[in-house]
Amino acid sequence: xxxxxxxxxxxxxxxxxxxxGQERLKAAHIFIGGAGGLxxxxxxxxxxxxxxxxxxxxxxxxxxxxxxxxxxxxxxxxGRDKTASAEEHLRAINPDITVRAINATIxxxxxxxxxxxxxxxxxAMDNFGTRYLLNDIxxxxxxxxxxxxxxxxxxxxxxxxxxxxxxxxxxxxxAPPKETTQVIGATAGVIGSLQATEVIKYLTxxxxxxxxxxxxxxxxxxxxxxIVVERNPDCPACxxxxxxxxxxx
Amino acid sequence: MTIKVRFFAQFRELFGTDILTDAPPDGMFISxxxxxxxxxxxxxxxxxxxxxxxxxxxxxxxxxKRIDNSDAAATTVADDDDxxxxxxxxxx
Ligand SMILES: [Zn+2]
Numbered sequence: 001x002x003x004x005x006x007x008x009x010x011x012x013x014x015x016x017x018x019x020x021g022q023e024r025l026k027a028a029h030i031f032i033g034g035a036g037g038l039x040x041x042x043x044x045x046x047x048x049x050x051x052x053x054x055x056x057x058x059x060x061x062x063x064x065x066x067x068x069x070x071x072x073x074x075x076x077x078x079g080r081d082k083t084a085s086a087e088e089h090l091r092a093i094n095p096d097i098t099v100r101a102i103n104a105t106i107x108x109x110x111x112x113x114x115x116x117x118x119x120x121x122x123x124a125m126d127n128f129g130t131r132y133l134l135n136d137i138x139x140x141x142x143x144x145x146x147x148x149x150x151x152x153x154x155x156x157x158x159x160x161x162x163x164x165x166x167x168x169x170x171x172x173x174x175a176p177p178k179e180t181t182q183v184i185g186a187t188a189g190v191i192g193s194l195q196a197t198e199v200i201k202y203l204t205x206x207x208x209x210x211x212x213x214x215x216x217x218x219x220x221x222x223x224x225x226x227i228v229v230e231r232n233p234d235c236p237a238c239x240x241x242x243x244x245x246x247x248x249x
Numbered sequence: 250m251t252i253k254v255r256f257f258a259q260f261r262e263l264f265g266t267d268i269l270t271d272a273p274p275d276g277m278f279i280s281x282x283x284x285x286x287x288x289x290x291x292x293x294x295x296x297x298x299x300x301x302x303x304x305x306x307x308x309x310x311x312x313x314k315r316i317d318n319s320d321a322a323a324t325t326v327a328d329d330d331d332x333x334x335x336x337x338x339x340x341x
Contacts (some may be wrong), residue, residue: 037340123341124341150338151258154257156338176306176339178339221261
């Protein structure tokens with residue numbers, strides 16, 4: 001049941017979600033990989049919307065150069081663990097939710113434990129190595145995976161439902177070279193907001209998910225395009241001969 | 250000028266957004282993109298490796314269907330095709 005305080009807090013979305021939808025958000029556990037440019041808006045909006053449990057994982061300390069885009073952290077947080085400032089900020093936004101901020105590097109050995117019983121995995125990473133790892137965990141445990149990435153004024157996002165849609169490796173079979181990217185903070189805001197919207201839609205069963213659709217956002221042109229994607233039967237992560245398929249059939 | 254080539258993300262900074270063009274003489278997809286890319290050496294190197302093959306991470310689409318990079322050299326183009334070429338963005 002929603003408390004009177006929760007009812008007040010969520011008043012302006014309760015007509016959209018109904019009590020049942022709000023209760024679903026409250027019962028949900030969402031894992032956010034990364035407390036940076038994407039992780040910031042995703043975590044802020046999901047905390048504000050009333051996701052009951054948020055696990056957010058990052059391994060870095062707040063650096064001054066993060067502050068143009070990583071709005072979970074503020075000037076006085078420079079030098080602190082990102083998880084410490086993320087936890088403080090999210091608890092301040094919404095004291096009625098549980099925030100688990102874990103200072104760790106996401107690796108193959110610990111990824112499944114970190115994700116735990118989460119109902120959704122949000123990709124807020126800055127590299128495809130860890131994205132592919134989270135994609136594997138999502139497939140193995142049949143957890144929806146909300147992908148987002150940004151560069152400059154550009155961004156992309158899609159929603160991956162294991163065994164139903166294309167997975168991240170179907171869509172991006174090979175990682176682009178690593179680079180220290182320029183990013184306008186508001187671009188991460190656009191893509192992170194899309195990801196948070198997808199999480200809320202998924203949990204409450206509303207709308208049409210970004211399933212098998214890759215949104216390409218161009219902030220310079222203020223234009224969003226959509227690329228239809230499909231499962232690749234030869235995908236090394238989810239294809240018919242992948243370890244994932246062999247395990248489940 | 251009947252084939253539309255759309256670039257996305259960083260490739261837009263190198264080539265612009267939409268290009269309308271004719272099919273190349275040999276009718277091949279890779280010749281079409283190479284022909285456009287040759288106008289911009291930096292752009293060419295962002296799409297092709299030193300052997301003239303597509304870099305493995307570049308995403309290629311024809312009429313809404315993914316072209317596997319290993320199949321690109323054997324893929325043809327024709328009038329009214331809608332081509333998309335873009336790199337995945339990776340930052341977070
Ligand atoms: Zn796949």
